[in-house]
Amino acid sequence: MTAIRRRSLAAAAALLAICVSTSEAQSPPRGEYEIKAAYLFTFARFVEWPARSDRDDSSFTICVLGTDPFGAALDTTLADAVIRGRKVGARRIAAAEAATGCHVVFVSASEERRMAATISSLTASGTLTVSDAPKFAERGGMIQFVTAANRVRFEINLMSARDAGLTMSSELLRVASAVRNGSGPAE
Amino acid sequence: MSKPHGTISRRLTWMNMLVSTVALIIAGVAFAAYDLATFRASIVRNLSIKAQMVGSHSVTALLFNDPAAAEETLAALRASSDVIRAQVFTPDGRVFAAYSRDGSPALPPPQIPPGLTEVSEFDASSVYLARVIVSDGKPVGIVRIRADLQEMYDRLARYALIEISVLLVSLAGALLVSRVSQRAISRPLAAVAAVARQVSQDKDYAVRAPHVETPYELAVLVDSFNAMLLEIQQRDRSLQDAQAQLEARVRERTEELHASNSELEAFTYSVSHDLRAPLRHITGFATLLHQHAGASLDDQGRRYLTTITDAAARMATLIDDLLAFSRMGRANVSKRRVELSQLVREARDEVSADVNGRRIAWEIHDLPPVDADPSLLRPVLVNLLSNAVKYTGTRNEARIEVGTESRAGELVVFVRDNGVGFDMAYAHKLFGVFQRLHRADEFSGTGIGLANVRRIIQRHGGRTWAEGALDAGATFYFSLPSQGGAS
Numbered sequence: 001m002t003a004i005r006r007r008s009l010a011a012a013a014a015l016l017a018i019c020v021s022t023s024e025a026q027s028p029p030r031g032e033y034e035i036k037a038a039y040l041f042t043f044a045r046f047v048e049w050p051a052r053s054d055r056d057d058s059s060f061t062i063c064v065l066g067t068d069p070f071g072a073a074l075d076t077t078l079a080d081a082v083i084r085g086r087k088v089g090a091r092r093i094a095a096a097e098a099a100t101g102c103h104v105v106f107v108s109a110s111e112e113r114r115m116a117a118t119i120s121s122l123t124a125s126g127t128l129t130v131s132d133a134p135k136f137a138e139r140g141g142m143i144q145f146v147t148a149a150n151r152v153r154f155e156i157n158l159m160s161a162r163d164a165g166l167t168m169s170s171e172l173l174r175v176a177s178a179v180r181n182g183s184g185p186a187e
Numbered sequence: 188m189s190k191p192h193g194t195i196s197r198r199l200t201w202m203n204m205l206v207s208t209v210a211l212i213i214a215g216v217a218f219a220a221y222d223l224a225t226f227r228a229s230i231v232r233n234l235s236i237k238a239q240m241v242g243s244h245s246v247t248a249l250l251f252n253d254p255a256a257a258e259e260t261l262a263a264l265r266a267s268s269d270v271i272r273a274q275v276f277t278p279d280g281r282v283f284a285a286y287s288r289d290g291s292p293a294l295p296p297p298q299i300p301p302g303l304t305e306v307s308e309f310d311a312s313s314v315y316l317a318r319v320i321v322s323d324g325k326p327v328g329i330v331r332i333r334a335d336l337q338e339m340y341d342r343l344a345r346y347a348l349i350e351i352s353v354l355l356v357s358l359a360g361a362l363l364v365s366r367v368s369q370r371a372i373s374r375p376l377a378a379v380a381a382v383a384r385q386v387s388q389d390k391d392y393a394v395r396a397p398h399v400e401t402p403y404e405l406a407v408l409v410d411s412f413n414a415m416l417l418e419i420q421q422r423d424r425s426l427q428d429a430q431a432q433l434e435a436r437v438r439e440r441t442e443e444l445h446a447s448n449s450e451l452e453a454f455t456y457s458v459s460h461d462l463r464a465p466l467r468h469i470t471g472f473a474t475l476l477h478q479h480a481g482a483s484l485d486d487q488g489r490r491y492l493t494t495i496t497d498a499a500a501r502m503a504t505l506i507d508d509l510l511a512f513s514r515m516g517r518a519n520v521s522k523r524r525v526e527l528s529q530l531v532r533e534a535r536d537e538v539s540a541d542v543n544g545r546r547i548a549w550e551i552h553d554l555p556p557v558d559a560d561p562s563l564l565r566p567v568l569v570n571l572l573s574n575a576v577k578y579t580g581t582r583n584e585a586r587i588e589v590g591t592e593s594r595a596g597e598l599v600v601f602v603r604d605n606g607v608g609f610d611m612a613y614a615h616k617l618f619g620v621f622q623r624l625h626r627a628d629e630f631s632g633t634g635i636g637l638a639n640v641r642r643i644i645q646r647h648g649g650r651t652w653a654e655g656a657l658d659a660g661a662t663f664y665f666s667l668p669s670q671g672g673a674s
Contacts, residue, residue, distance in 0.1 A: 039251065042250050042251065045250075083323075084323075151252070152252075153251075153253075154251075169247075171243075171246060172247055174244075174247060174259075175247045175248055175251045175253040
C-alpha cells in the first residue's frame with residue numbers, strides 16, 4: 001500500500017509539473033507531445049469503460065497505433081502512473097486488430113489511409129480513440145487534439161463514445177473545445 | 188407626609204424591573220453570542236461547500252489547463268451575494284482563474300499548513316476560506332474565497348432590534364405583573380402606614396388595618412398592629428372612664444363641701460345673732476341692778492356685778508367678731524385703686540386711741556397704691572397694727588415699722604414690731620380661728636382677728652405669713668397681686 005501511494009504521489013507531482021509549466025507560458029514549452037501524453041493519461045480518469053472479457057481490467061493500458069509521435073514522452077509520463085489504483089502501461093501496436101486489451105488507443109496520423117475502418121473497429125471493441133489527425137472527431141473518433149493559439153485543446157465526439165459503451169464525465173465535456181453528438185460538423 | 192418617591196410599592200416595582208432587565212440582557216447577549224458563534228460556523232461551512240463545489244468543477248480545468256472553464260465555474264458564485272472575490276490558484280501559488288464582484292482586489296495565495304485541506308480566517312468585514320482542490324487523492328490546485336459579513340452584521344442588527352423590542356415588551360409585562368403581584372406586599376404595608384398616620388394625627392384608636400392572610404410576616408405585622416391598637420383603645424377608654432369618675436367624685440365632694448360650709452356659716456351667723464338678744468338682757472339688767480341696788484350692795488356684790496357686765500361686753504365683742512368673720516365668707520370683693528399710705532395712717536390713728544401715753548416709735552415707709560377693696564383692707568391693717576401695739580405693751584419704747592417689698596407678680600406688705608414675738612414652731616397656728624399663742628389674761632383678744640386677716644387677703648388673691656422669735660419681735664406679711672398681674 002505504502003509503495004503504491006508513493007508511486008501515485010510521484011505521478012501526481014509529474015502531472016502538476018506539466019500543468020504548472022503549461023500555464024506558465026500559455027504555450028506548450030516542452031514538446032507538444034509531452035502535453036498530449038499527459039492528457040492521454042488524464043482522459044482515462046474521466047472515462048468509464050464497460051467490463052469486457054477480452055480485456056484485463058486489473059491494469060490500465062494505453063496503446064499507440066501506427067508511427068509513435070511521442071518518443072520517450074509517453075513512457076516518461078506513464079512511469080509509475082496509477083489510475084483508480086491500477087498500474088498504467090503503454091503498448092505500441094501496428095494494426096487495429098492488435099488493440100485487444102487496450103483501454104485507450106492513440107491513432108497516429110500515419111493511419112490516415114485506413115482511418116474509417118480503424119475507427120469503427122476500435123469503437124466496436126469499446127476502446128477510447130484519441131488522435132490528432134484532422135477531422136478525426138468528425139469522422140467518428142472520440143477525442144481529437146486540436147491546437148489553437150498555441151494551446152493544446154481537444155474536441156469530443158460523444159456519440160462515438162456512447163456507441164463504444166464508454167461514459168464520459170461531464171467535467172471532461174466541459175473543458176472540451178467542442179462536443180459533437182454524431183458525425184458531421186461540430187455544433 | 189405627602190406621598191414620597193421611596194414608597195415600598197415603587198421600590199418593589201423598580202426591583203422587579205431591574206431584575207427583569209438584567210435577566211433579559213444577560214439572556215439576550217448569551218443567545219446572540221451563541222447564535223453568532225453558530226452563525227460564524229455556518230458561514231464557514233457554507234463557504235466550505237462553495238469552495239468544494241468550485242474545486243470539484245475546476246479539476247478538469249486545472250488538469251487540462253483551461254482557465255476559461257475555471258472562470259466559468261467561479262462565475263457561478265455570482266448567485267451568492269456574500270462572495271466578493273474568489274480565486275483558483277495552481278498548487279505553486281499562481282492565479283489560475285478569478286472572480287470578482289464590484290472589482291474587489293486580488294487575494295494573495297493562501298498559506299495552508301501541511302496536513303490541512305482547508306483554512307478560514309475572519310477580519311472585521313470579511314471571512315476568507317481557502318481549500319485545497321484534490322483529484323484522485325492528489326492536490327491539483329487551491330480555491331480561495333472571500334465573503335463579506337454583511338449577513339452576519341444584518342443578523343446582529345436584527346438581534347439588537349429584537350432584543351430591544353423583547354426588552355420593552357417584557358418590561359411592560361413585568362411592570363404589569365409586578366404591579367399586580369407586589370400588591371400582596373405593598374398594599375397591606377400601605378394600609379398599616381395609613382392607619383398609623385391616622386392614629387398619630389387624629390388620635391383615633393378605633394381604626395384597624397385590613398387583615399391579610401399572606402405573606403406571613405405582613406399578616407403578623409398587621410395583626411400585632413391591630414392588637415396594639417385594641418390595647419391602646421381599651422386603655423384609653425378605661426383612662427377616660429376613670430377620669431370621668433374622678434371628676435364626678437370631685438364635683439360631688441365640692442358640692443357637699445359647699446353645702447356644709449354654707450350650712451356652717453348660716454349656723455354660725457344665726458347662733459351669733461341669736462346670742463346677742465339674751466346678752467343684751469344680761470348687760471341691760473346688770474346695769475339696772477347696779478342703778479337700783481348698787482348702793483345697798485357691799486363691795487363684793489358690786490365687784491360681782493362689774494364682772495358680769497365686763498364678761499357680757501367681752502362676749503358681745505366676740506359675737507361681733509364672729510359675725511364679721513362669717514360675713515366675710517360671703518361678702519363681695521370690689522377692688523379699686525386704693526392709697527395704701529392713707530389707709531395705714533387712718534389705721535394707726537384708730538389704734539393710737541388706746542395707747543394711754545405709751546411711747547411708740549412709728550416708722551411708716553413710702554407705700555405705693557394698691558388694688559383692693561378698702562372696706563376690707565382697712566380691718567386687715569387695723570388688726571395687724573393693733574396686734575403690734577398690743578404685743579409691744581411690755582416694752583419701754585415700742586417700735587412699729589410698716590413697709591412694702593416688690594416681688595415677682597405681687598406686692599408684699601409687712602408690719603414689724605419689737606414685741607414679745609412668738610415661737611416659730613407655732614407659726615402655722617397663728618392664722619387659725621380661736622388659735623392663741625398667749626394666755627387671754629396676758630394679752631386681750633378673741634382669737635378671730637388673724638383668721639379674718641387671712642380670709643380677706645385670700646379673697647384678694649394674696650397670701651399671709653409671719654416670722655418671729657420668742658421675745659425678739661414679730662413680722663407679719665401679706666401679699667397682694669401686682670397691678671396687671673393675676674386678679
